[in-house]
Amino acid sequence: MTSIERVGVVGGGLMGSGIAEVNARAGKDVVVVESTAEAVEAAHQRLENSLKRAESRGKIDSAAAVLERIRVVDDLTALADRDIVIEAIVEDEQAKTDLFRRLDEIVTSPDAILASNTSSIPIMKLAVATKRPSHVLGVHFFNPVPVLKLVELVPSLMTDTDTTERARAFVQDDLGKTAIDCQDRAGFVVNALLIPFILSAIRMFESGFASAEDIDHGLVLGAAHPQGPLALADLIGLDTVKAVAESLYEEFKEPLYAAPPLLARMVEARLLGRKTGRGFYTY
Incomplete structure (x- = not known):
């Protein structure tokens, strides 16, 4: 070899x-x-x-x-x-x-x-x-x-x-x-599981169901996640989260893969997370 x-x-x-x-x-x-x-x-x-x-x-x-x-x-x-x-x-x-x-x-x-x-x-x-x-x-x-x-x-x-x-x-x-x-399917293994989870957290925040801090604390302290889903989205970059979601939706046409309107607006505003200094949190 x-x-x-x-x-x-x-x-x-x-x-x-x-x-x-x-x-x-x-x-x-x-x-x-x-x-x-x-x-x-x-x-x-x-x-x-x-x-x-x-x-x-x-x-x-x-x-x-x-x-x-x-x-x-x-x-x-x-x-x-x-x-x-x-x-x-x-x-x-x-x-x-x-x-x-x-x-x-x-x-x-x-x-x-x-x-x-x-x-x-x-x-x-x-x-x-x-x-x-x-x-x-x-x-x-x-x-x-x-x-x-x-x-x-x-x-x-x-x-x-x-x-x-x-x-x-x-x-x-x-x-x-x-x-x-991994099979050659959009999202492969990790993102096919991770992105719908992050999108669910964004929808929860968008609806006013809970604050970003409480959503993230819930998963960190209640489910032993090292980082909450909204903080993780900021780390990944919200433009990347949106792009992966769109690729998943194009391949599978499942509603859970559709990017929430709030995510689209934040990307349009260049509020992309850590790399721009502001996303769901300010850095």
């Missing part, structure tokens, strides 16, 4: 930078691609800050040494020699499809894996944009990536067994994560 040493990540936001960090901490050679020079600088700063925190807490010996294994650029062709490229851009089907079409032309090795960190979009929709659907699958990490151990592996109907097993060895043996197998 061919080892994976050269890793590409497209997108240097919260998820992309976290994926890059865990790979560099595992000794991989990492290239992160962003869309603009400003985004490159922001991604580099995000990585540096996270690694310095890890160093201060004794999680790694040297932030500088890990950072040396990461290049952040604004040129997609820098991914040509990668063994795996992990897409971590905005949760938008058209944007991801266009990116996979370009990656198929750029990444030279026929054995290279093209992976998506999508949290909800069916992998087949991305795979058919390429001439190598057998080498496309979902590799879905969870936020914060350096902390949470779970990764969902999502092969499509066209993914080779060898591709899935290489991805499993990479995730488990190289990165030290735990992989679970």
Whole structure:
């Protein structure tokens, strides 16, 4: 089985930078691609800050040494020699499809894996944009990536067994994560369960049934959840919650997957949670 040493990540936001960090901490050679020079600088700063925190807490010996294994650029062709490229851009089907079409032309090795960190979009929709659907699958990490151990592996109907097993060895043996197998259905395992739960909490708050604080305290103190559903929505990002809900609803047409009006209004107002400083709570 061919080892994976050269890793590409497209997108240097919260998820992309976290994926890059865990790979560099595992000794991989990492290239992160962003869309603009400003985004490159922001991604580099995000990585540096996270690694310095890890160093201060004794999680790694040297932030500088890990950072040396990461290049952040604004040129997609820098991914040509990668063994795996992990897409971590905005949760938008058209944007991801266009990116996979370009990656198929750029990444030279026929054995290279093209992976998506999508949290909800069916992998087949991305795979058919390429001439190598057998080498496309979902590799879905969870936020914060350096902390949470779970990764969902999502092969499509066209993914080779060898591709899935290489991805499993990479995730488990190289990165030290735990992989679970998922069918190629919108939401996979975790979000297919989690998003309806969060949407129910939003509807409860929207109806005036209970305050955000009381809803979250109820689940933390009464059901031993580490975090309440509305605080969790703020952490995920309300735009991402809405995008996943829409993807689930498009696939299954179940009312419990429909985004509540309040969620739509908050996204329109750019009240997206922690990343904008205000969502159901103020940060």
